[in-house]
Amino acid sequence: MTFTAAPALVVGEALADVVVDAAGGVGRxxxxxxxxxxxxxxxRLGHPVRLATRVGRDAHGGRLRRHLREGGVLLIPGSVTGEATSTATATLDASGAAGYTFDISWSLTAEAAAAVRSGPVAHLHTGSIAAALPPGADTVLAAVRWAAPRATVSYDPNLRPDLLGPAEGQRERVEALVAASDVVKASDEDLAWLYPGADPDATAxxxxxxxxxxxxxVTRGARGARAWWRSGTLEVPAPRVTVADTIGAGDAFTSALISALLDAGLLGPAPESRARLREATGRGGLPPVLGGALTLAARAAALTCTRTGADPPGRADLAL
Structure with a gap:
């Protein structure tokens, strides 16, 4: 069954990635x-989407706003402030993998926090710095708890240890967000940091x-991804591509996964969509729609790796 595009709400940070290559050269x-x-x-995949975030009126913020607007993203009122736009310096190694250092302060303005509770929402997504870094992380958790009776929820921890302090200080918040979500996407690095010594597969x-x-x-870089649901598991290989860099690959995986599940009616207005997702993941064997969604997500991530920076594919790129 195919459903019409459902409105999505994303809550979290927007920032400028300053890319430094393996030789130390600074790009744009x-x-x-x-x-x-x-x-x-x-x-880009055709879903009406609003973003509650925090960007400045500086040059970085202007580029971000244009980039998002051209991709079909509507900023929530109150998302643009007079403060400097946050930055992440992404240092690439010889394989194109990125390590990050951040100059960021995160919180929603009072106007943006109030606007989150207005307008249509069928699905809410959050994660990363916004869901972990005080003082704004409390607002994010409150938004998730507000949305859960109305819409399905997805969460990507995408943890940044250099910003967060010891792992034990994050576990309670992460576990609260996991418990409130319908879909969780995490990396094996997230789980290894959050639960040292534990098998990431066992945690998932x-x-x-x-x-x-x-x-x-759970995404595992070049080793692909592995999914779990109540009655099964599935491993999805990563397509082989020539890597420009890995910036934004995990996010492209997440957006394509959410998109496919929205299109199938397994995410969307609660409680109906939540019930369909629970029914699909409660069956024995592999629900075909999950296999297709995970394969699409892996393709989206691989395609993003062939591009410079966070440049996720659209429907035409994925031949949808």
Whole structure:
């Protein structure tokens, strides 16, 4: 069954990625921020999408606003402030993998926090710095709890240890967001940092069968991704591509996964869509729509790796 495009709301940071290559050369600043990248991917895939974020009226902020607008993303009122736009310096190694350092302060303005509760929303997505860094993280958790009775929720921890302090200080918040979500996408690095010494597969399985999310997906870089639901698991390979860099690949995976599940009616207005997702993930064997959604997400991530910066594909790129 195919459903019409459902309105999505993304809550989280937008920032400028300043890319430094393996030789130490500094490239231009590119639009980024994990939640903003997911919003852009959803917009390019044809979903009405609003973004609650915080950007400045400076040059970085102007580029971000144009980039998001051209991708079909509508900024929530109050998202533009007089403060400087946050930045992330992405340093690439010889393989194109990125490590990050940040200059960021995160919180929603009072106007943006209020606007989150207005307008249509069928699905809410959040994660990364916005869901972890005080003082704004409390507002994000409140938005998730407000949305959950009305819409399905997805969450990507996308943790940044250099910003967050010890892992034990993050576990309670992460677990609260996992419990409130229908779909969780995390990286194996997220889980290894959050639970040192624990098997990431065991953590993902516990999340998927513990009464919280119906679907948990762990991305593993070039080794592809693995998904868990109540009655099964699936491994999806990563397509082989020539890598320009890995910036935004995980976010492209997330947006394509959400898009496919929205298109299938497995995400959307609660409680109906939540019930369909729980039914699909409660069956024995592999629900075909989940296999297709995960394969599409892996293709989207691989295609993004062939491009410079966070540049997620649209429907035409994925031949949809």
């Amino acid at each position: 600043a590119l639009p980024g921020g994990s939640p903003a990248n997911v919003a852009l991917g959803l917009g 399985r516990h999340w998927a069968t513990g009464g919280g999310p119906s679907l948990v997906v």
